[in-house]
Amino acid sequence: MRLAILTDIHGNREAFSAVLADVEQRAIDRIVLLGDIVGYGPDPEWCADKAAALVEAGAIAVQGNHDNAVGDRAESMGKVAAAAMDWTRPRMNEAQRKFLAALPLTQELGDILFVHASANDPGDWIYVTGAQRAMGSFRVCTSRLIFCGHVHVPALISCGLTGQVQEHEFRIGAAVPLIRSRRWIVVVGSVGQPRDRSPEAAYAILDTGTNELSFRRVAYDVASTAAKIRATGLPEVLATRLLKGE
Amino acid sequence: MLRPSEGLEIDGFKLGACLHQGGFATIWDVTHPLYRTPMVMKVPTILDGYDGPTIVGFEVEQMIMPRLVGQHVPRVMGVGDFSVMPYIVTERIPGKSLLQLFKTAPLPVSDVIELAARMAEAVHALHKQHVVHLDLKPDNFLRRETGEIVAIDFGLSRHDELPDLLAEEFTIPMGTFPYISPEQYLRQRDDLRSDLFALGAMIYELATGKMPFGQPERLKGVRKRLWRDPVPPRVLVPEIPDWLQEIILRALEVDPNNRYQSASQMLFDLSHPNQIKITARGLKTERDGFWTVFRRRRKMRKVRRFAAPPTMLSQIDRAPILMVAVDLSPEMEELAHRLLTWVQRMLVIQPDSRVACVNVIKTARIGLDPTTTDDGENIHVARLVTLKAWAEKLDLPEERLTYTILEHSDPGRALLDYAANNHVDHILMGARGHSSTRRFLGSVSSQVIAEAPCSATVIRLVQTASEEEAAVI
Numbered sequence: 001m002r003l004a005i006l007t008d009i010h011g012n013r014e015a016f017s018a019v020l021a022d023v024e025q026r027a028i029d030r031i032v033l034l035g036d037i038v039g040y041g042p043d044p045e046w047c048a049d050k051a052a053a054l055v056e057a058g059a060i061a062v063q064g065n066h067d068n069a070v071g072d073r074a075e076s077m078g079k080v081a082a083a084a085m086d087w088t089r090p091r092m093n094e095a096q097r098k099f100l101a102a103l104p105l106t107q108e109l110g111d112i113l114f115v116h117a118s119a120n121d122p123g124d125w126i127y128v129t130g131a132q133r134a135m136g137s138f139r140v141c142t143s144r145l146i147f148c149g150h151v152h153v154p155a156l157i158s159c160g161l162t163g164q165v166q167e168h169e170f171r172i173g174a175a176v177p178l179i180r181s182r183r184w185i186v187v188v189g190s191v192g193q194p195r196d197r198s199p200e201a202a203y204a205i206l207d208t209g210t211n212e213l214s215f216r217r218v219a220y221d222v223a224s225t226a227a228k229i230r231a232t233g234l235p236e237v238l239a240t241r242l243l244k245g246e
Numbered sequence: 247m248l249r250p251s252e253g254l255e256i257d258g259f260k261l262g263a264c265l266h267q268g269g270f271a272t273i274w275d276v277t278h279p280l281y282r283t284p285m286v287m288k289v290p291t292i293l294d295g296y297d298g299p300t301i302v303g304f305e306v307e308q309m310i311m312p313r314l315v316g317q318h319v320p321r322v323m324g325v326g327d328f329s330v331m332p333y334i335v336t337e338r339i340p341g342k343s344l345l346q347l348f349k350t351a352p353l354p355v356s357d358v359i360e361l362a363a364r365m366a367e368a369v370h371a372l373h374k375q376h377v378v379h380l381d382l383k384p385d386n387f388l389r390r391e392t393g394e395i396v397a398i399d400f401g402l403s404r405h406d407e408l409p410d411l412l413a414e415e416f417t418i419p420m421g422t423f424p425y426i427s428p429e430q431y432l433r434q435r436d437d438l439r440s441d442l443f444a445l446g447a448m449i450y451e452l453a454t455g456k457m458p459f460g461q462p463e464r465l466k467g468v469r470k471r472l473w474r475d476p477v478p479p480r481v482l483v484p485e486i487p488d489w490l491q492e493i494i495l496r497a498l499e500v501d502p503n504n505r506y507q508s509a510s511q512m513l514f515d516l517s518h519p520n521q522i523k524i525t526a527r528g529l530k531t532e533r534d535g536f537w538t539v540f541r542r543r544r545k546m547r548k549v550r551r552f553a554a555p556p557t558m559l560s561q562i563d564r565a566p567i568l569m570v571a572v573d574l575s576p577e578m579e580e581l582a583h584r585l586l587t588w589v590q591r592m593l594v595i596q597p598d599s600r601v602a603c604v605n606v607i608k609t610a611r612i613g614l615d616p617t618t619t620d621d622g623e624n625i626h627v628a629r630l631v632t633l634k635a636w637a638e639k640l641d642l643p644e645e646r647l648t649y650t651i652l653e654h655s656d657p658g659r660a661l662l663d664y665a666a667n668n669h670v671d672h673i674l675m676g677a678r679g680h681s682s683t684r685r686f687l688g689s690v691s692s693q694v695i696a697e698a699p700c701s702a703t704v705i706r707l708v709q710t711a712s713e714e715e716a717a718v719i
Contacts, residue, residue: 156409160305161328162298168409176408177309181301181328 035064446497
């Protein structure tokens with residue numbers, strides 16, 4: 001089975017559509033959304049509806065901190081994120097609010113665990129930014145593969161037979177065998193707001209048959225999204241960071 | 247975890263006799279009802295408790311080997327999980343490793359060349375598939391009955407598109423001390439030229455019967471090769487020709503930038519010994535003197551790493567073999583000139599290319615072969631002189647140029663065969679415009695383009711409107 005794993009869409013319709021169009025061409029059997037469907041971006045309504053339609057059609061989805069913040073005002077956020085959330089909240093209709101609130105924090109598929117931030121304390125939104133921060137996730141579960149997002153920078157981390165945890169370099173587009181002697185954490189890069197100095201939308205493909213993972217990047221019309229952000233009065237920094245990918 | 251034993255059945259494979267018991271792994275004869283090919287199973291010997299290096303080395307093999315294809319690697323039939331019993335099953339390559347042969351060194355020069363070329367060919371095949379072996383030694387080369395060399399044991403290898411499981415794991419340099427390159431000593435695992443160094447050390451050993459850097463037992467002894475040069479091979483065996491010493495010492499250069507830049511370029515020299523430019527390396531009659539070594543040692547003390555290429559394929563692309571097929575007939579002068587300009591442009595973006603200039607003398611299909619007559623001799627020599635005069639304008643050092651005059655009844659076939667035999671990366675040739683009345687010659691370029699085993703570029707002269715009209719008439 002081939003899974004397309006998308007995360008941190010953040011209300012970016014152009015990026016989300018571009019990735020879904022790419023997914024169409026790659027013989028994908030099932031889509032996984034790792035949360036943060038809304039927040040930051042100018043099209044939260046469209047993205048939430050699209051995500052709900054995908055789930056209706058069989059996609060797996062988990063909740064991100066921004067999705068939770070739509071209904072939960074106690075969710076603590078940075079200044080810019082909070083400002084964007086204040087702009088987003090009134091735009092969500094009842095159905096969209098319900099859909100986002102009902103998303104589970106984790107989902108499992110065979111030996112794979114899906115979570116937005118970190119497998120240990122998924123509701124605490126811990127950033128898995130390296131081997132050290134990944135150890136907790138390996139400890140709390142027995143899943144062989146853990147997919148998460150939240151960081152907006154893709155990463156690949158493994159835990160070996162002797163318990164050593166290490167982060168690996170990878171190349172975009174190259175298929176990496178996730179050898180079975182190790183457990184792996186795949187931090188998937190962001191669709192709607194990449195922060196690794198490339199503005200291209202990021203996602204990942206897992207082929208459970210060949211047990212291979214590829215990180216992918218898709219170019220989309222960043223300028224349009226940035227223009228929309230400026231037109232709506234969302235914080236300017238959200239537009240510039242999209243253009244720069246940071 | 248299961249332990250291997252005769253009679254054990256796992257995933258359909260049935261273990262036969264134990265063929266080899268090494269320090270890190272055992273090799274077993276295996277059969278499977280679905281496969282008729284003779285096969286072997288390699289099982290790592292994992293000690294109880296912490297045995298990181300063996301495990302990671304085997305993980306690297308399990309990751310890399312199933313991706314490799316071709317005659318120069320064993321075909322993988324199955325891979326076993328660590329949770330039950332880790333193993334790799336591959337086809338069985340009959341015959342022994344080259345180790346036996348190395349024990350009989352020094353070998354006659356012709357045998358050395360033959361074997362060196364076969365080894366370089368195998369290494370180039372790995373490099374083209376993104377893999378640096380990093381542990382090349384006689385034990386890790388097998389020979390098929392058909393003669394091709396097969397590389398085995400990828401436990402220290404690096405695939406440049408896959409995570410390097412070994413990189414962060416261990417801090418000591420890995421490899422086999424007599425063959426390990428200076429940059430590997432400095433813990434660099436990303437340079438395909440490291441394999442060329444190991445090849446150089448092996449050819450040295452085949453030709454002289456001695457290892458160029460002895461058999462150091464400690465790392466300190468390995469470090470010495472950063473400044474101490476080996477005894478020139480010709481000092482040990484005077485029969486070794488200067489060009490072979492040139493090849494060996496070039497491969498053994500300390501700085502990877504001074505070595506061959508790709509295995510295919512090394513192979514090219516091994517196949518065209520009479521065109522090798524002999525430098526001071528080939529003529530050296532003794533080791534460097536005290537002061538030279540002293541200065542080098544001081545300089546090397548500060549070296550922490552050598553500049554490595556960004557990726558393997560970019561290194562192969564930087565150092566290609568560029569074949570230029572030149573038509574030297576008088577009416578093609580303008581086209582030949584255009585072609586020259588294009589070669590010059592290619593050299594700007596591929597600064598380490600080798601340029602092989604080729605010209606074909608078309609011979610009669612049947613009947614008298616013109617080369618057997620005095621006239622034929624003259625044609626051959628005259629063509630060579632013209633070809634050299636043409637290439638002189640490239641202003642390229644002699645060691646990066648070769649000239650070949652081919653004789654064939656089918657010029658297109660001759661060019662294609664030359665390209666395939668010499669692992670050419672790119673063919674550059676001129677073609678007459680479609681207005682040409684000599685359609686037959688024009689078809690040489692279309693044949694080459696259609697069947698070339700590599701990239702091929704055709705250079706044409708831009709036609710003027712009046713020429714096009716003339717062509718229609």
